[in-house]
Amino acid sequence: MQKNKLPTIVEIAKKLNVSASTVSRALHDHPSIGLVTTMRVHKMAKELGYEVNKSAIYFKERKTYTIGVIIPNLSEPFFSSALTGIEDIAEQNNYNVIIGQSLDNFEREKRIVENMKDHRVDGVLVSLTKDTSTYDHFENLKKYNIPVVFFDRVPARKDINFVACNLLSGMLQAMTKLVGMGHSRIGLINGPAKLAATLQRLEIYFKCLKENNLPVDQDIMVATTLAKSDNVKAIKKLLALENRPTAVIVFNDYVVLDCIAAVKAAGLTVNKDISFISFANLPIWEYMDTLPLASIEQFAGQQSCMATEYLFKMIEKSDKASTSNETYFQHIIDSQMIDYSL
Amino acid sequence: MQKNKLPTIVEIAKKLNVSASTVSRALHDHPSIGLVTTMRVHKMAKELGYEVNKSAIYFKERKTYTIGVIIPNLSEPFFSSALTGIEDIAEQNNYNVIIGQSLDNFEREKRIVENMKDHRVDGVLVSLTKDTSTYDHFENLKKYNIPVVFFDRVPARKDINFVACNLLSGMLQAMTKLVGMGHSRIGLINGPAKLAATLQRLEIYFKCLKENNLPVDQDIMVATTLAKSDNVKAIKKLLALENRPTAVIVFNDYVVLDCIAAVKAAGLTVNKDISFISFANLPIWEYMDTLPLASIEQFAGQQSCMATEYLFKMIEKSDKASTSNETYFQHIIDSQMIDYSL
């Protein structure tokens, strides 16, 4: 009394007084089945509205034709556009996508990985939680032969596959622009220390300063937890300096939105008293009155698409041999400065 | 040589010289298995790193603990926040979410439904393509006992389950506000005629005019294809009128963004020369300098959550009895005006 029974291969077989194997082969137009039988089977299948039960096949094949995507938050445009690209490629490969949002919660990320393992996804794409610093839960997937490709927020280690974005290229463009405009005190509002992106920004910030023969000044380097109130606190700290920076590199567009508001609230003018360069290139700037000078595009879609394509290659490979070769795919896309000051 | 074999219940059984059934029961702490055996099984399971193969169970149970979500586009904030809610509830119910974006393409919607059926999802949530006018592909899911709940973009028929949003309530609030502010010429920039939402807005626009004893004036009613250039064309047409409206109801927040830009470009002032009320309540307004007077919130998250919760009830029910009772869940959420003029 459970569920309405759907027609199976066995029922077709019974009605036609043939064996299930014959039906199976007939449905696949296997040459070893006679033409008449094949046609009778097809006819009966149509009559009963038979459709193959793929979950039986998946189970037998130990495949699910499903990939898992783990991202911090779906409502962030960066990730939703990443997901858009992933879904599109998956669709072309006849794969399904199951999603899990970690909400930047490490425990939840672990649960999601567990869950995806239980569902025996064929592969996983991950953009890490900002708190993720251990990777056992991903390592564990190797036992199940589930390949993992990281993108954007990737672990700081060498034995993984990832696609990330090289912020240096875009940042250099930005610094060059700022210096060209006459800025010489360029501050930094960075993110949480745990994030790889934070360290990365710090490094390239230093590099860019050096490249332009500017001194490092700890006073104009602050950090935020990314919480709104903390963003405001960070910019206020810079504004309060007697010798405040005339330009600031900001962790991302969300932070800069708060900064802009704080600058206005302080009675100052953005792009006159202080200018901003930010990361993310949210699709909102074209509609705003007050903009940062530029934002550095990190190509969410391209990153995720490349990661997905590589994941599919790995899946294909692991379908054939179980010998996991120990070479890693590590691709870094160049970021690009999008200039809003024109 | 296919895949690394994972430890199974049978292997535990062999190593321990007991039967597979005993192992299965022991792992579930079934009372009919002796304490010592149970402990030995648990120990061995741990030793081998055994973890139950859920896809075997899913197959046997004819369940997948997965729901499908079909939406037009992931990158629209409305749908991504809807998805956020869905994923959250699903996670709480230990369900997975597989997504498909129709990209407003009817054929693609059909393919996705097919695919989800093949994967034997336990239920489906849908927000329709703007071109969807036949529903056979959803009807077909009934054969497989896959319940469907529509949300936001719902079919115009009675024999379905849905959660939608009643725009009238929020719109009445908005009109009342406008009239209270002294506006008497209130225009409309509507969307493409095909969209159900367009007809809906037109209807409530008429109702609201009537309610406030305002005349219908075809001159101040225009439409846009939602393309940027067309949005600008629409607002320019209104601005060019000798007797132009002092307030305009706009199809959605994206259109109003273009309108605001056009008004500024024309040397006029938003909220003085002309005011806007819009639909969608994008999360960007709090950062903008120039806002519409108000936006009408359609509660993406609440709609999708309610739809999801009902879907789970249906799934639960269909797990027990196959008798599909013919009562339908049709819930309409009141929209609400979010006032930005305060």
Add this chain to the structure above:
DNA sequence: GTAACGTGCGCAAACGTTTGCGCAAATTGT
């Protein structure tokens, strides 16, 4: 007329787990 081959199909195992039923041994009751 027999050997060789081709055609068309069925048998059974396999994928991993759960569960109703039954059987033997151990325990209890009288």
Add this chain to the structure above:
DNA sequence: ACAATTTGCGCAAACGTTTGCGCACGTTAC
């Protein structure tokens, strides 16, 4: 000491499909 009950476990079927192997029949070749 014998019956009645409980305890602990195994057998086998089931979920739906695929596939290697083999069998029987018919055809062709010499």
